[in-house]
Amino acid sequence: MDGFFVIVIVFLLLNIALGLFRVWRGPKVADRLLTTQLFGTTGMAILLVLAGYLKELTLLNVAITFNVLAILLVIGLVQVWKNKKEETP
């Protein structure tokens, strides 16, 4: 069972590494932000699997912290960049 957990975690980590490509290229700020949000989701999945692997349930708190605060980035982007007409984010 431990081997299964490790394989899943490694797979998810490699997913993040692949997503970096979009952060690097992503023509607009919004593309990069969406990728970062996906990182957050993948990170939460990693945390949940790690919680099962390490048998430590406090990791769920880290996952919730990440997720609850993810909304802040999206709203921040929309509201902060709202008045900037020349370039859509």
Added chain:
Amino acid sequence: MSVLIDIILAILAVYLALQSLLAPRLTQSVFLFFAFGLALALAWIRLGAVDVAITEAAIAAGFLGVLFLDALRDFSPRGSEKKENLEAVQNALPKNNTKSLLLPGMALMLGLGLFLLIALEAVWKIPDGGGLTAAAEALLPESGVEHPVTAVLLNFRAYDTWLEIGVILLGLLAVFAVGGIKIYRKPVMATQDPLLRQVILFFTPVLFLFGAFLLYIGKTGPGGAFQAAVLWGAIGILLHLGGRPVFSMIPRWLGQLLLTIGLGFFLILGFLFIAGGATLFEYPPAHAGVLILIVETMAAISIAAALTAIFANLNQMNEGPNEIESTN
């Protein structure tokens, strides 16, 4: 088998740190830095420091995120007017003079070298038995809490924590010093966007409850005042983004009270201990648990208020020169 995870995490973290420094465009840097925060949080968990991981998650994903987005908007050129401003600032800066930089540079190098030597000496001297871990574990029952990290932070080394609350307040003062105190006078203009209203209505109680949960769980496990403070501060930032700046809506004295109550209450408590015959921040073991919880709540309120005020002020600073002029 789990070495594989650690290797990937280590490579990812170092790569992201390098790339966020070296990326040619600012937007790339900022978003790579968010990914770096995630990798770092996972690394802290692999090192067994869940407390640090929660703090990293809260600050890197939440607070720093909106601050960076806000700063990013300022640095991206908006039309010709902004470019002219940038050029004006660049012309106003003194021209680089290699001679005048040589002496400060050497002084800086010397200082950093000395610091490194001292740090090296400090690391060298840590005894084999794990330093103070055994001593802290032995006194854990007297501290009033069951989680060793909270016991060290809020009881054994309460003085450090008290100063840390002051450091955040100092950061706010620095923001005030640069931009002036404007947060109290911004007109309240609630957003008309129904989606944003619903998001704020939904997330405010969620953030508050989870912050309170993290604050309380700090007694027995990873969590505590600083993590809770970021979550509570996120409420203030959300409300500010939704057009309801908290510090404009409450009376000025209440804002000042919220900002200073953590530092003040902690200090008054310390002096009460001295008056009672103990030393500063030496809790009576019988009531230590309750006192620590109250101190943590006050500290969390203060830090959350300070984070909100920092964001509100920085966000306001960027809204064009006219508005700043009129609100002064």
